[in-house]
Amino acid sequence: MKLNLGCGSKKLEGWINIDSVAEFKPDLVHDVSLPLPYSDDSIDEILAEGLLEHFDKYLRFIIFYDWIRILKVGGIITVVVPNFHKILRRYFKFHFSTFLDNIFGETMWETKKYLGHFGIHKWGYSVKTLTEFVQKFGMEIIKINKKDLSITLVARKRKHIKKELIYNIEINPTVDKKGFSRGSLSVKQAERLISSFLNSELSSR
Ligand SMILES: C[S@@+](CC[C@H](N)C(=O)[O-])C[C@H]1O[C@@H](n2cnc3c(N)ncnc32)[C@H](O)[C@@H]1O
Secondary structure, eight states, X not given: OEEEETOTTOOOTTSEEEESOGGGOOSEEOOTTSOOSSOTTOEXXXXXXXXXXXXXXXXXXXXXXXXXXXXXXXXXXXXXXXXHHHHHHHXXXXXXXXXXXXXXXXXXXXXXXXXXXGGOOOXXXXXXXXXXXXXXXXXEEEEEEEETTEEEEEEEEOSOOOHHHHHTOEEOOEEOTTSOEEOOEEHHHHHHHHHHHHHHHHHTO
């Protein structure tokens, strides 16, 4: 079984195409901020093209863990994200405001579907930071490719890792006036705060 997460209009034959926006007519309408409805070790391959950057520096750990959770040992994940480092360099060199779409995301996207907050980028990656992030989940990097303004990373699940390992990762929640990271919050603490936020969002609907 293969999952194409955040498929948008790029639906793939032979894959289960998943997106939060129903207008794309995916096989499954699902907001991947919530756990995917698949059991551990059940998926052969995952593609997430243009999706990971839509999750902030806390939520990305919880979401990516869920993707790896459902992947079989030996299963492959392909992640494609904007090359934030390269985009910023281009932006400062050429000053084209079109690069801002690549930085912040485009909410009225391609087929003119309004994606609202699902279209906004909340984090940025370079080859180095994407590699380091994926390796935290015990993944073996098979290939990493820089093309145009994107990074494509292909990785294999070597073994199961316990969620506790991810829970212990410390994130700097704030920066000082000079831009240096300050404070510390574990992924476990972040998960608690995020789930109480999501619960209050859901109950207010
Ligand atoms: C930049 S588009 C990429 C679409 C397609 N994968 C491609 O490469 O052309 C991002 C897609 O992710 C979807 N998306 C964003 N946040 C999501 C979420 N929380 N759950 C599921 N899909 C999400 C959006 O609806 C959108 O279709």
